[in-house]
Amino acid sequence: MAAKSFMSARIRLHDRQYELNIFRSRAVFAGAVCVCIMLLLLGRLIYLQVVNHELFSTLSLNNRLQLKAIAPTRGLIYDRNGIVLAENRPMYLLEVTPEEVTDMEATLSGLSEVINLSVTDIERFRQFLRDKRKFEAVPLRFNLDETEVAHFAINRHRFPGVDIAARLTRYYPFGASMVHVLGYMGRIDQRDLDNIDESNYRATTHIGKLGIEQNYEAELHGTAGYQQVEVNVQGRVLRVVEENPPIPGKDLYLTLDIHLQQVAEEALGEESGAVVAIDPRNGAVRVLVSKPGYDPHDFVHGISNKEFNALQNSPMRPLFNRALTGQYPPGSTLKPILGLGALEESVEGIGERVHCRGYYRLAGDDRRYRDWKKQGHGSVDLSSAIEESCDVFFYDLAYRMGIDAMAAYLGQFGLGRMTGIDISGEKKGLIPTSNWKRERMGMVWFPGETLIAGIGQGYMLATPLQLAHAVAGLATGESHRPQLLAAMRAPGKETVPVTFSDTALIPVRRKENWRYIREAMEAVVHGKRGTARGAGFGAKYRFAGKTGTAQVISIAQDEEYDEEAIAKRHRDHAWFIAYAPAESPRLAIAVLVENGGHGSSAAAPVARKVFDRFFEMEAANVAH
Amino acid sequence: MLHTETQFIRGESFTRVIFRRLHLDPPLLLALLMLIGLGLTVLYSASGQSETMMVRQSIRLGVAFVVMLVFAQVPPHQLRMWSPWLYGLGMVGLLMVFYFGDVGMGAQRWLDLGFIRFQPSEVMKLIMPMTMAWYFAGKPLPPGFWRLLWAAILAMMPMVLIAKQPDLGTAVLVGSAGFVCLFLAGMRWRLIIAGGVAVMSLMPLLWHNMHGYQQRRVLTFINPESDPLGAGYHIIQSKIAIGSGGVYGKGWLNGTQSHLDFLPERTTDFIFSVLAEEFGLFGVLLLLTIYAFILFRSIRIAIRARDTYSRIVAGSLALTFFVYVFVNVGMVSGLLPVVGVPLPLVSYGGTSMVTLMAGFGILMSIGSDRRFSPG
Numbered sequence: 001m002a003a004k005s006f007m008s009a010r011i012r013l014h015d016r017q018y019e020l021n022i023f024r025s026r027a028v029f030a031g032a033v034c035v036c037i038m039l040l041l042l043g044r045l046i047y048l049q050v051v052n053h054e055l056f057s058t059l060s061l062n063n064r065l066q067l068k069a070i071a072p073t074r075g076l077i078y079d080r081n082g083i084v085l086a087e088n089r090p091m092y093l094l095e096v097t098p099e100e101v102t103d104m105e106a107t108l109s110g111l112s113e114v115i116n117l118s119v120t121d122i123e124r125f126r127q128f129l130r131d132k133r134k135f136e137a138v139p140l141r142f143n144l145d146e147t148e149v150a151h152f153a154i155n156r157h158r159f160p161g162v163d164i165a166a167r168l169t170r171y172y173p174f175g176a177s178m179v180h181v182l183g184y185m186g187r188i189d190q191r192d193l194d195n196i197d198e199s200n201y202r203a204t205t206h207i208g209k210l211g212i213e214q215n216y217e218a219e220l221h222g223t224a225g226y227q228q229v230e231v232n233v234q235g236r237v238l239r240v241v242e243e244n245p246p247i248p249g250k251d252l253y254l255t256l257d258i259h260l261q262q263v264a265e266e267a268l269g270e271e272s273g274a275v276v277a278i279d280p281r282n283g284a285v286r287v288l289v290s291k292p293g294y295d296p297h298d299f300v301h302g303i304s305n306k307e308f309n310a311l312q313n314s315p316m317r318p319l320f321n322r323a324l325t326g327q328y329p330p331g332s333t334l335k336p337i338l339g340l341g342a343l344e345e346s347v348e349g350i351g352e353r354v355h356c357r358g359y360y361r362l363a364g365d366d367r368r369y370r371d372w373k374k375q376g377h378g379s380v381d382l383s384s385a386i387e388e389s390c391d392v393f394f395y396d397l398a399y400r401m402g403i404d405a406m407a408a409y410l411g412q413f414g415l416g417r418m419t420g421i422d423i424s425g426e427k428k429g430l431i432p433t434s435n436w437k438r439e440r441m442g443m444v445w446f447p448g449e450t451l452i453a454g455i456g457q458g459y460m461l462a463t464p465l466q467l468a469h470a471v472a473g474l475a476t477g478e479s480h481r482p483q484l485l486a487a488m489r490a491p492g493k494e495t496v497p498v499t500f501s502d503t504a505l506i507p508v509r510r511k512e513n514w515r516y517i518r519e520a521m522e523a524v525v526h527g528k529r530g531t532a533r534g535a536g537f538g539a540k541y542r543f544a545g546k547t548g549t550a551q552v553i554s555i556a557q558d559e560e561y562d563e564e565a566i567a568k569r570h571r572d573h574a575w576f577i578a579y580a581p582a583e584s585p586r587l588a589i590a591v592l593v594e595n596g597g598h599g600s601s602a603a604a605p606v607a608r609k610v611f612d613r614f615f616e617m618e619a620a621n622v623a624h
Numbered sequence: 625m626l627h628t629e630t631q632f633i634r635g636e637s638f639t640r641v642i643f644r645r646l647h648l649d650p651p652l653l654l655a656l657l658m659l660i661g662l663g664l665t666v667l668y669s670a671s672g673q674s675e676t677m678m679v680r681q682s683i684r685l686g687v688a689f690v691v692m693l694v695f696a697q698v699p700p701h702q703l704r705m706w707s708p709w710l711y712g713l714g715m716v717g718l719l720m721v722f723y724f725g726d727v728g729m730g731a732q733r734w735l736d737l738g739f740i741r742f743q744p745s746e747v748m749k750l751i752m753p754m755t756m757a758w759y760f761a762g763k764p765l766p767p768g769f770w771r772l773l774w775a776a777i778l779a780m781m782p783m784v785l786i787a788k789q790p791d792l793g794t795a796v797l798v799g800s801a802g803f804v805c806l807f808l809a810g811m812r813w814r815l816i817i818a819g820g821v822a823v824m825s826l827m828p829l830l831w832h833n834m835h836g837y838q839q840r841r842v843l844t845f846i847n848p849e850s851d852p853l854g855a856g857y858h859i860i861q862s863k864i865a866i867g868s869g870g871v872y873g874k875g876w877l878n879g880t881q882s883h884l885d886f887l888p889e890r891t892t893d894f895i896f897s898v899l900a901e902e903f904g905l906f907g908v909l910l911l912l913t914i915y916a917f918i919l920f921r922s923i924r925i926a927i928r929a930r931d932t933y934s935r936i937v938a939g940s941l942a943l944t945f946f947v948y949v950f951v952n953v954g955m956v957s958g959l960l961p962v963v964g965v966p967l968p969l970v971s972y973g974g975t976s977m978v979t980l981m982a983g984f985g986i987l988m989s990i991g992s993d994r995r996f997s998p999g
Contacts, residue, residue, distance in 0.1 A: 015764065018765075019765045019810075019932055020935075022765055022766055022810040023765075023810070023926075023927070023932070023939070026807060026808050027923055027926055027935075027939055030804070030923070030939070030943055031919075031920065031923050034943070034946050037946075037950050038912060038916060040959075041912065041950065041953050041957070041959070042908075042909075042912065044954075044957050044959055045866065045900065045905065045908050045953075045957060046905065048863060048866045048867040048900075048957060049866060049867055049870055049871065049900065049904060049908070050871060050905065052867050053867060053868070053870040053871070055867065056863065056864050056866070056867025056868040057867070057868045057870065059864045059867075060864050060865070060868035061868075130674065130675050
């Protein structure tokens with residue numbers, strides 16, 4: 001008890017000398033422990049370096065066995081007919097091993113006499129030179145052609161340390177036509193490294209960027225192999241001791257048809273635009289064109305900043321994937337869906353005729369909402385309003401239906417969200433609702449905006465892919481996730497078809513409503529007043545469609561839209577959506593022509609050409 | 625002018641005055657410079673004579689030196705005042721990393737504040753000794769059981785968060801910084817032994833909480849030959865590199881193990897093996913002598929420091945520095961499992977370089993703190 005009270009008395013005061021003594025003894029003790037550990041380490045090192053030196057020395061001399069990773073061969077990509085869309089071709093490159101070169105400057109200037117070397121080649125080479133180790137071969141020129149290879153071979157004795165190497169690189173036979181579907185292979189960068197298993201990519205230099213190449217990277221890449229090799233003191237491989245070969249990647253078969261793809265691309269001519277065609281029965285994507293494209297090989301071989309900037313700043317915007325990421329006002333292409341919605345939801349007065357005088361007016365509003373046809377369509381019902389694309393009828397319909405009911409019905413056709421196609425980057429478009437506007441802009445929804453939405457303008461946005469998906473839904477009443485992959489084949493195995501999943505049925509209230517709308521769409525193409533009758537003329541089959549126009553600039557109340565006077569880039573975008581044959585749809589299509597003007601003249605003929613070719617091929621297949 | 629003259633009269637040279645004014649400790653500074661010089665020499669060979677890497681490393685060293693200079697100017701009593709707040713900030717940082725940190729290279733360590741990206745776990749290496757010293761210096765020593773328990777909890781919290789990132793190496797270093805403080809503060813021997821027993825009995829629990837790759841490392845450590853192409857490969861190749869160096873080494877730039885790609889991570893965690901291969905036992909002795917000198921100079925500063933706070937901070941920084949050396953050299957020579965701790969001030973890269981030099985800045989500030997000098 002006494003001792004304890006003495007202790008607590010001491011604890012209340014800082015006894016500096018006592019604390020210093022504690023610390024000193026502890027520090028000295030710790031120092032002693034450190035000395036012991038130091039001696040332990042030293043002992044360990046003496047054990048390794050002196051006692052066992054001979055053993056490790058021998059091991060090091062015998063340590064000529066190196067484990068080298070071997071890159072697997074990347075899987076090929078075929079279209080549905082088995083035509084190669086992406087393959088691997090040998091590419092010759094000129095490599096320099098710095099250690100073996102006595103005078104680098106002399107070698108470089110000597111080489112430039114034999115082989116064409118650009119300034120960028122030499123700059124890139126110097127950059128590599130700084131980062132690589134002296135005994136590693138550094139690439140100087142990529143992509144030598146055969147004459148260059150031969151030319152160098154003759155002069156090779158003049159350049160010790162310089163050699164030709166061959167590597168497999170990706171080659172796309174259809175080049176720019178397929179780049180928006182396939183993507184391309186590019187050098188692995190820091191961001192890619194975070195997403196891959198580095199041990200599997202140790203020998204791999206390129207990785208899929210964008211499109212199929214990116215989305216199915218895991219399937220296409222395969223599994224790296226290993227090779228145990230014997231090397232000499234310089235690190236040169238003398239012989240292979242053991243090999244664990246790599247497993248090549250899987251070959252992919254796409255749903256896409258390269259013939260149709262090319263027809264669609266040619267049909268667009270010089271215009272920029274997009275064509276998407278889908279089999280409405282299962283969502284298989286037959287055509288996915290975005291024009292213009294760009295040469296994927298520039299990226300495979302390494303694009304310079306200057307070239308990349310030129311692509312990025314080009315007014316044609318070739319890097320922009322219009323089919324997936326181009327969001328345009330859908331225009332009148334929405335009319336059949338909105339009409340169907342109004343029928344199915346039994347919107348009041350939908351069965352009645354409307355008199356079109358060329359404009360529409362809301363009660364208590366002076367503003368005139370104009371029809372594209374200045375003199376008006378006269379008396380129209382829903383069917384003729386679709387056939388002739390009467391705007392006034394749909395202003396009225398929209399006014400009766402209301403924006404939120406319209407948005408809900410459009411949503412059933414996949415508008416306003418991603419379709420889920422199996423390549424990434426897709427945009428989701430926009431179907432506005434009154435809530436959306438309140439949240440996004442903090443403003444109430446105006447009735448006039450509902451009218452504009454009734455003809456697919458205003459805030460409404462959709463991608464060509466979404467509209468192709470939506471028209472496929474109209475054709476069958478089913479909603480399938482669009483899919484590009486049809487089958488896969490592992491090396492040495494059978495081709496395995498992939499399943500098409502995610503089928504949803506669009507609710508049907510009354511079948512007659514659907515038949516009515518489909519007949520109206522058929523009349524667009526084959527009817528006397530159909531807006532696309534020019535495109536339907538002389539067709540050996542019947543198809544159903546709808547034209548549309550996406551406004552690029554808005555026209556003031558008292559202004560006229562004069563196509564001739566307006567600069568090309570301000571002209572309207574032309575739309576056409578369709579499916580064929582009308583009685584049992586097997587192909588649904590959406591065509592967008594940027595600044596094409598009218599859907600009827602610019603877009604519909606493109607769809608017609610694709611359909612013609614499609615039925616031609618079908619007939620040929622049946623004949624076989 | 626007059627002032628300087630009196631200095632000369634008292635027998636101090638001009639340079640010494642400058643060192644004193646800048647709060648620098650010349651012997652410690654000299655040892656650090658020698659260490660860095662040796663480190664760069666080895667790195668030049670290990671990197672395959674890469675100019676880019678040499679330039680980058682030199683820039684980092686320059687930055688680290690400036691940081692050291694700055695920290696040397698902060699008097700210890702100010703550090704003490706800031707300690708608890710820094711601990712709070714550090715914990716907030718770690719929690720933020722835990723909930724929404726940047727994931728880089730498979731582990732979540734970085735915190736991006738918009739204008740700066742940093743690793744709170746790295747800063748914790750400095751904050752830990754400061755916090756513990758602050759906690760113990762407040763009341764007379766030696767601390768009782770409950771104070772020790774609280775201190776242990778203060779040390780464990782950041783350690784667990786860092787281990788979860790997962791960054792076992794830093795967790796070990798931060799943890800040891802904390803527990804070294806408990807020891808220096810005078811934790812009783814029987815408690816130390818009891819604590820040791822408790823930790824041992826908790827080992828199985830720790831094992832089950834380890835990531836697969838961490839478990840694999842420990843298993844390979846016990847028997848490296850079990851996995852000669854996988855994780856054990858590192859240790860085997862490193863031992864061959866060290867052992868084949870012998871007494872005199874294979875000569876600078878002549879290490880076959882490192883230059884033929886047998887030695888993995890040769891510029892970072894395994895740079896010691898390159899030194900041992902090329903400079904042999906002599907090179908190793910030189911390196912360890914420099915480290916030992918730095919350690920004992922720092923312990924000397926700790927013992928001569930003027931208050932408990934400074935003593936514990938200095939002592940903990942000195943001993944943690946040594947833990948670095950021990951863990952790294954032990955790891956590459958096959959005495960300890962591979963935990964990913966760099967060789968201090970020699971390994972390439974590293975945020976760790978800046979914190980280490982900041983630590984030496986603090987040590988120098990403590991060493992030159994002569995207000996109310998007890999004489």
